[in-house]
Amino acid sequence: MRITLALALLVALFVLGPLLVVVPMSFSTANSFEFPPPGYWLGYYRSFFGDERWLTPVFNSIGIGLATMLLTMLLVIPASFAMVRQRFMGRSAINLLLMMPMIVPNIVMALGYYTYFSQLKIIHSPLGVVLAHTCLSVPVCYLIIAASLKGFDRNLERAAMNLGASPLRTFWEVTFPVLRPGFLVGGLFAFIHSFDEAVVAIFISGQAASTLPRKMFDSIRIEADPIISVVSTLLFAVVLLAVLSPLAWRAIVKARSQFRAA
Amino acid sequence: MTVFDRHMNALSQTHSQGVVMTQAYLEIRDLVKSYDGKQQAVRGISLDIRKGEFVSFLGPSGSGKTTTLMMVAGFEMPTSGSILLGGREIAPVPAHKRNIGMVFQNYALFPHMTALENVGFPLRMRKTPAAEIARRAAEALDMVGLAAFGGRHPREMSGGQQQRVALARALVFGPDVLLLDEPLGALDKNLREQMQVEIKRIHRELGITTIYVTHDQSEAMTMSDRIAVFSQGVVEQFAPPLDIYQRPTTRFVGSFIGDSNFLDVTRQNDGLVAQGIGALNIAAPSQAGKFHGLVRPEAIGLWTGGDEQGHCVLSFLIEGLVHYGDSVLLIGSAAGLNLRARLPSVQASHLHEGDTIRIAWRENDMHLIPVQ
Ligand SMILES: Nc1ncnc2c1ncn2[C@@H]1O[C@H](COP(=O)(O)OP(=O)(O)O)[C@@H](O)[C@H]1O
Ligand SMILES: [Mg+2]
Numbered sequence: 001m002r003i004t005l006a007l008a009l010l011v012a013l014f015v016l017g018p019l020l021v022v023v024p025m026s027f028s029t030a031n032s033f034e035f036p037p038p039g040y041w042l043g044y045y046r047s048f049f050g051d052e053r054w055l056t057p058v059f060n061s062i063g064i065g066l067a068t069m070l071l072t073m074l075l076v077i078p079a080s081f082a083m084v085r086q087r088f089m090g091r092s093a094i095n096l097l098l099m100m101p102m103i104v105p106n107i108v109m110a111l112g113y114y115t116y117f118s119q120l121k122i123i124h125s126p127l128g129v130v131l132a133h134t135c136l137s138v139p140v141c142y143l144i145i146a147a148s149l150k151g152f153d154r155n156l157e158r159a160a161m162n163l164g165a166s167p168l169r170t171f172w173e174v175t176f177p178v179l180r181p182g183f184l185v186g187g188l189f190a191f192i193h194s195f196d197e198a199v200v201a202i203f204i205s206g207q208a209a210s211t212l213p214r215k216m217f218d219s220i221r222i223e224a225d226p227i228i229s230v231v232s233t234l235l236f237a238v239v240l241l242a243v244l245s246p247l248a249w250r251a252i253v254k255a256r257s258q259f260r261a262a
Numbered sequence: 263m264t265v266f267d268r269h270m271n272a273l274s275q276t277h278s279q280g281v282v283m284t285q286a287y288l289e290i291r292d293l294v295k296s297y298d299g300k301q302q303a304v305r306g307i308s309l310d311i312r313k314g315e316f317v318s319f320l321g322p323s324g325s326g327k328t329t330t331l332m333m334v335a336g337f338e339m340p341t342s343g344s345i346l347l348g349g350r351e352i353a354p355v356p357a358h359k360r361n362i363g364m365v366f367q368n369y370a371l372f373p374h375m376t377a378l379e380n381v382g383f384p385l386r387m388r389k390t391p392a393a394e395i396a397r398r399a400a401e402a403l404d405m406v407g408l409a410a411f412g413g414r415h416p417r418e419m420s421g422g423q424q425q426r427v428a429l430a431r432a433l434v435f436g437p438d439v440l441l442l443d444e445p446l447g448a449l450d451k452n453l454r455e456q457m458q459v460e461i462k463r464i465h466r467e468l469g470i471t472t473i474y475v476t477h478d479q480s481e482a483m484t485m486s487d488r489i490a491v492f493s494q495g496v497v498e499q500f501a502p503p504l505d506i507y508q509r510p511t512t513r514f515v516g517s518f519i520g521d522s523n524f525l526d527v528t529r530q531n532d533g534l535v536a537q538g539i540g541a542l543n544i545a546a547p548s549q550a551g552k553f554h555g556l557v558r559p560e561a562i563g564l565w566t567g568g569d570e571q572g573h574c575v576l577s578f579l580i581e582g583l584v585h586y587g588d589s590v591l592l593i594g595s596a597a598g599l600n601l602r603a604r605l606p607s608v609q610a611s612h613l614h615e616g617d618t619i620r621i622a623w624r625e626n627d628m629h630l631i632p633v634q
Contacts, residue, residue: 158337159370161357163431164387170358173383177374 019236026229033226048230057215061195064126064211068133068194069187072141075134076186080146102139109136110203117204124206132200137190144189148182181246188242196239286310286346287471288334288439293343295329303329305495306343311473316465318482319475321492322518327475330492331441334473336360347438358387363432364441367448369424371416377403377427378412384435402434403427405464422453429461433468440465440472446481458485479519483507491515513631516556521591523562523601525555527630534630538597539574544625552633557623559591562603565622575622578603580615596621 021035026044028037048054082088083095101109113132114123122128156178160170176183198213205214212231219225288311295304304326311317319327332338334345336357345352352360371380382399390398403409406426416424425445432440442461446454462485465472476482482489483503490500491514498512510516513524526537529550534542536555547553565575576596584591590610592603603621613619 153368153370155366155368155370156372158335158357159364159366160372160383161337162335162360162362162364163384164358164361164435165383166358169387174372178372 022229022232023236025226026233028226028229031226032224033229044227044230048227048234051227054215054227054231057210057212060126060205060209061212064129064133064209065191065194067126067130068137069191071130071134072137072190073183073187076138076141076145077183080142080149083142084146084149098142099139101136106136106197106199110200113200114203123204124208126209129201129205129209129211130194132204133194133197134190136197136200137193140193141186141190144186145179145182148179148186152179185246188246192239192242196235285312287313287315287348288473289344289346290330290334291344291346293330293333293345294341295326295333295338296341302341302495304333307495307497309490309497309500311471313471314469316462316472316474316485316487318486318489319473319492320479320482320489320519321477323477325492326495327477327492328443331364331443331473331475334439335362335364335441361435361437362439362441363435363437365425365428365432365443365445367444369416369421369428371424371427371431373416376413376415377408377419380416380427381412381431381434384431388435398434399430402430405433406430406460421449422457425449425457426460429464433464433470438471440470441475442472443475444477445474446476446478454481461485483519491518493518509629510556510631512634513554516554516629516631521559521602521604523557523559523599525557525599525628527553527555527628529553536574536628538599539576542574542625542628543572544628547630547632549632553630554633556629556631557627559602559604560589561627562601562621562623564605564609565620570622572625573622574625574628575620576601578619578621580613580617580619583610583613583615 024037024040025033025035027040027042028034029039029041029043030037079098083091083098109132113128117123117128117132120128122131152175156174157170160174161167165173195211196213197211198217201211201214202217205211210218212235216228216231219228288309290307290309290311293304293307294302296302307326307330309317319330321327329338333340336352336355340353347360371377372383375383378396378399381402382395385395385398400409400412403412406429408423408426408430411419411423411427416427419427429445445461446457449457458481461474474482474485483506486503488500488502489506491498491506493514499506499510499515501509506515506519510519516522516524525539527534527542528537529535529546529552532546534544534546534553536542565573578592578594578596578601580592580594582593584593585607588607589604590607590613592605592610592613594601594603601621
């Protein structure tokens, strides 16, 4: 018992270790990477928020992430309905195809996009990055949405139709609202996946469509600017917030319903 | 609708019922359903259900009750056969235009809506004005005793309460037929009995044609005007509860409903001979051949002596006793047959395992079922 606890703590430390270095460093006064920091201030935060070379990639990343999320959902929602509810020839082959981007190493995918998108003349453009990121986001988003669809009680749809709702109304009044949490989580993961992704972005985003991870990579290679620890900290905070928000939302809903029931 | 209107409606309904009585309202004709094109889940069912009737579908799990209900509701297309409602074929009518109310076993309440919103849903789909929706939904909730719970979500209610909301939702729009698929299966015994009474009360008040699916025979016996006994995709018998119990037409019906003893009976010359017992002094049916002789355990009593004319009297070795409180089930053998007899507890207090006693039943209490 005590051994497993110790083991769990070690794993947690191992996972959190880099953060314990990066977060304090972002408040450091040193002008290079130095640990432990000689002193603390907010100077690097100030220069980050005042520097267009950093803010442009931030907005690029947000825009590309949102577009990726939208496109992924447009592809994955219909695909999940077909895969979960229909039986057709080649179903398992399509299932494998949908999971492919998760199986093939990212660097291989990146090389492929690099050559193919050059021919299509959409390399170094936001469109290219969005297309590539969508492709990479599909598997995880599909897993989440297909799982929530499998757990959906089809009697709810039968009940709605029995009560006079046309198939279309049944979808908008019952199916969609009940599945919304699954859709939200799926969309969130698509966004985070794009926001986090570095390998493909380094290959194809170029200067014009540079995303935040790519800018960080460039910065560390070229100038070793301590601002990078600020970006890392902020990135971590954003992702943490995004992941925790569904949990927080559920807790709020639960507390509210308990309050009402009492 | 004023109280007076309602009264007049009720009057004209009872009046017309007297005339329509024998006329079918919901007709199911040679209904067949195969899901995979090979095996048939429903193998040719025909039923005529009258307006206002309470009919139960009773049968073991997998016998095709739900499938039949799904076809009536419009969720499954019949492979062949037809369903007529008030003389009109409804097979081409999609589920959402059939005006048939349904209560599902797992309630199927919309989790993102309150009880009141759930009950108002069918009215909203029918473009009823908002004020009227609010009024009628509240009335329907009141009818099932949940007037104070309109603002709750399904997850904030008990199973019994959810079932009541589902019932109110299925009735609020005035459906032509009400379908219930094992609606009480998930409730505990006390709540189940309470809901049985409630459903019967509502049926009485609204006079709505109702099909009630159950695998619980006592539920079907106490609630129904008629019971359709399902087995392996066919209806074995469709008759009032007492007929089903006293005069089953197949061995399956006799054994599925109530406890039973079956004796092999054959026709010899002009009389009937029961295996292990001998000649019977009862009028022989016109058919030739073999019969299952059904004797209910409670028709068997202790023999205290006297004129044996018209009785089967046997000596019976008790091999086991099961006490039910009010009655005792004796399990044992007589004349080489395994028999079960049920006695009131007061008559059985002196009996023990291993005792040999004299038992008897009236020959007229044996019901003959032709062997198919
Ligand atoms: N959606 C379905 N697809 C394939 N087979 C089904 C489906 N629903 C029911 N069945 C089969 O049809 C038969 C009758 O089932 P059902 O009507 O549900 O019986 P019951 O309601 O009497 O328990 C069973 O053998 C069952 O396995
Ligand atoms: Mg069933």
